[in-house]
Amino acid sequence: MQQILDAIQADDTSSADFAALELPESYRAALVRKDEVDMFEGLTTKEKDPRKSLHVEHVALPELGPGEALVAVMASAINYNTVWTSIFEPVSTFGFLERYGRLSELTKRHDLPYHVVGSDLAGVVLKTGPGVTRWKPGTRVVAHCLSVELEDPDGHSDTMLDPQQRIWGFETNFGGLADVALVKANQLMPKPEHLTWEEAASPGLVNCTAYRQLVSRNGGDMKQGDNVLVWGASGGLGGFATQYALNGGATPVCVVSNEEKAAIARKMGAELIINRSEEGYQFWKDEHTQDPKEWKRFGAKIRELTGGEDIDIVFEHPGRETFGASVYVTRKGGTITTCASTSGYMHEYDNRYLWMNLKRIISSHFANYRESWEANRLVAKGRIHPTLSRTYQLEEVGQASLDVHQNKHQGKVGVLCLAPEEGLGVRDEELRATHLDKINAFRGV
Structure with missing residues (x-):
């Protein structure tokens, strides 16, 4: 691996030189073990500790198949799916x-007694399998996490509809929290060259998810002038939704939980901010009963901020806790897009406010290759920026995952893999200097 790292850091190594590098028989990887899936039995979700289940070990280099690529991973990042894998909820990923x-x-190859996790990466192509023509050894890349087979007709209008659609590093093995990753070549995209390795790795999953959910015609189909309600506006998903709203001429109404998070939203350029802690919203009277009066109070606050206008699109991902309020505050004919349920999967809402007002609920899950490419292109152009707040070493992946599990983080938490330190990998210093404040908006928070 040291020879591979030296070749990457030399920055003038040719594609032929990369192709000639000897690949290691094994590599470091963050993984969970099949024989430990019951280790947290009897504990509550909050009590389950990723530091106990995530191990960094050497694993065998997987066989390279047709249409695939092996990538030297300089940096990766933590997503909630890694947390779910590490605590074996809602089910074991095995x-x-x-x-x-x-x-x-x-x-x-993927059915092993261990699962190498991680659904983000930035790195360098080492070797490609038969049939790969676009990507050459030595190419600097990032990867999106959609893995598809495309042998069924259903996926050929929208690859997210492929019956064999999976999330790489969550529903497949050999993920990005490692020194080497195995990906399909159609997961690869050019690395934004004004970003460091860790910055370039961090947008991946959440950036592409936010793009489809809010901007794409498969999601919210946002237009100029729309009022967009963004839950968790300073988080991994919400941070990108806020940027897309601002970048696309919409008006984000940012919901955050404290003043520190409100400050991040303002750094991104948002002006309409609702601090849930200050307002004290209690959408549920108890575990089984919602409070429509609180929905109404929430809607009144939104109209106060927007000058009397209601929400055109709700960017939903908390799920059970907020969904009733989301449906209520959306304007007549408006749209609620949902991509997750971090507070619970069993959503409840008053259907009268949906059907009688012709509102729509649209499900959105990650993004297809085209949507991912467009999302990455906007990052590469400096229109959308990373939300990286902190970076760990690969050996600290358990602590990084615990931070996300306990919601002690802002934006995205990065992980250095082969990269020996932060700050490496930038080639376009001029573009970087133009956007440095935005790139660092989440840093140290």
Whole structure:
């Protein structure tokens, strides 16, 4: 691995030189073990500690198949799916690997007694499998996390509809929290060259998810002038939703939980901010009963900020806790887009406010290759910026995941893999200097 790192840091190594590098038989990787899936039995979700289940070990380099690439990973990042994997909730991911392994002789590689996790990366292509023509050894890349087979017709209008659609590093093995990752070549995209390795790795999953959910015609189809309600506006998803609203001529109404998070939203350029702690909203009277009076009070606050206008699009991801309020405050004919349920999957809302006012609920899950490419292109152009707040070493992946699990983070938490330190990998210093304040908006928070 040191020879590979030296070649990357030399910055003038040719593609032929990269192709000639000897690949290691094994590499460092963050993983969970199949024989430990019951280790947290009897504990509450909050009590489950990723530091106990995530291990950094050497694993065998996987066989490279057709249409695939091996990438030297300079940096990666933590997503909630890594947290879910590490605490074995809502189910163990080894079930995903077993089902994938039954698909073909090639996919059997993924069904192992360990699961290498991680759904983000920035790095350098080391080797490509048969049939790959676009990506050459030595190419600096980032990866999106959509893994598809595309042998069924359903996925050919929108690859997210492929029956064999999976999230790489969550529902497949050999993810990005490692020194080497195995990806399909159609996951690769050019690295934004004004960003460091850790900055370039951090947008991936959440940036592409936010793009489809809010901007794409498959999601909210946002237009100029729309009022967009963004829950968790300073978080990993919400931070990008806020940027897309501002970048696209919409007006984000940013919901945050404290003044520190409100300050981040203002740094991004948002002006309409609702601090939930200050306002004291209690959308649920108890575990089973919501309070429509609080929905109404919330809607009144929104209209106070917008000059009397209601919400055109709700960017929903908290789920159960907020969904009733989201449906209520959306304007007649408006849209609620949902991509997650971090506070609970069983959503409840008053359907009268939906059907009688012709509102729409649109489900959104990650993004297809085209949407991911567009989202990454906007990052590369300096229109959308990373939300990286802190970076850990790969050996500290358990602590990084615990931070996210306990919601002690802002934006995205990065992880250095092969990169020996932060701040490396920038080639376009001029573009970087233009946007340095925005790039660092979440740093140290």
